[in-house]
Amino acid sequence: MSDQTPEKKGWFSRLKEGLTRSSSKLGEGITGIFTKRKLDDAALEELEELLISGDLGVATAARITAEIAKTRFDKEVSPEEIRAALAEQIALILEPVARPLEIDPARKPHVVLVVGVNGSGKTTTIGKLATHFRAEGESVMLAAGDTFRAAAIEQLQIWGERTGCPVVAKETGADAAGLAFDALKRAKEEATDLLLIDTAGRLHNKADLMAELDKVVRVLKKQDESAPHDILLVLDATTGQNALQQVATFKELTKVTGLVLTKLDGSARGGILVALAEKFALPVHAIGVGESAQDLRPFEAKAFARALTGAEG
Structure with missing residues (x-):
């Protein structure tokens, strides 16, 4: 079940490649906001705006930034740290819906x-x-x-x-x-x-x-x-x-x-x-x-x- 099987690795690199446009928009935006900066109200607002412009939706953007602020507010944060925290919050939202289509073998068809x-x-x-x-x-x-x-x-x-x-x-x-x-x-x-x-x-x-x-x-x-x-x-x-x-x-x-x-x-x-x-x-x-x-x-x-x-x- 390891993520490192050639099949999974190939798919992950294709996924990364396929999402390049989206990830460079979010990733570069985060680097722009969080280089040598504390996570203050202004930074949070900029992050929220970035997430909205990345099509995550207003409610989602507000929820994610609030979660990140809970543990990191007023602390010096790196862009890498924010990207990792963001990935963690997004995964929590996506996990319940990531369900492959399953065919019931009892049904023909x-x-x-x-x-x-x-x-x-x-x-x-x-x-x-x-x-x-x-x-x-x-x-x-x-x-x-x-x-x-x-x-x-x-x-x-x-x-x-x-x-x-x-x-x-x-x-x-x-x-x-x-x-x-x-x-x-x-x-x-x-x-x-x-x-x-x-x-x-x-x-x-x-x-x-x-x-x-x-x-x-x-x-x-x-x-x-x-x-x-x-x-x-x-x-x-x-x-x-x-x-x-x-x-x-x-x-x-x-x-x-x-x-x-x-x-x-x-x-x-x-x-x-x-x-x-x-x-x-x-x-x-x-x-x-x-x-x-x-x-x-x-x-x-x-x-x-x-x-x-x-x-x-």
Whole structure:
């Protein structure tokens, strides 16, 4: 279980690399504030502002600075000490939500509905999840339920070829609920372990999207009352604070059970994960820090907190 296995080490260095933009923003900011300086009210205020600008959210920033002040107020502190204290506080917030997606072997199939706005990386996330679970020895089926976008259907078919997973797809404009129904029927017949269903993400018409997602869930329940077993919301980290609004909106539309955060490498806004954990306490099943299938992985709270703050160790 050591952190030093080549696999873990490789992932941690990729994580650090992927979070470079976020960590350099926080790390350099901390160095700027705490070089040869006491932790006084002015320094605390600057630290709080830095954390807010790093997308950690107002409530989180206030709580973290208050915790750090408890033991260090009016003392001379080094930037390293503050980075380590910050990493510790962030890890405490993230630990309860760092939960990998688990497939129930008693279900054939375990049904996962994947939701999110267009452009958040939904279809790619499905492909990467399929890669991960295939490598774990699970049989996986994909359903191209974003029937409005020909590109999404094609993209999922490409992932199907890459991963050796069957893809259930219909022509553009087909009924998404009908497609989900057919996919579940086939996955049951073939005793598939995992069924991943893509969905549309046109948020400009919330009422339509809600009706469509409702219908998909309803038809799945006709065949399996407990389905879908997970509803994953995929969020693009580069949208920063907008991700909080997306979670709130999708929670209105459907029963979101967990989050996946993509494109952390393309953004200085890695702190948004902390704000999401603090505000919604939803499980964060995986994070993406790069293009390859290996770059979407379950995350470990302490490693993420260290990488985000630039703390050593």
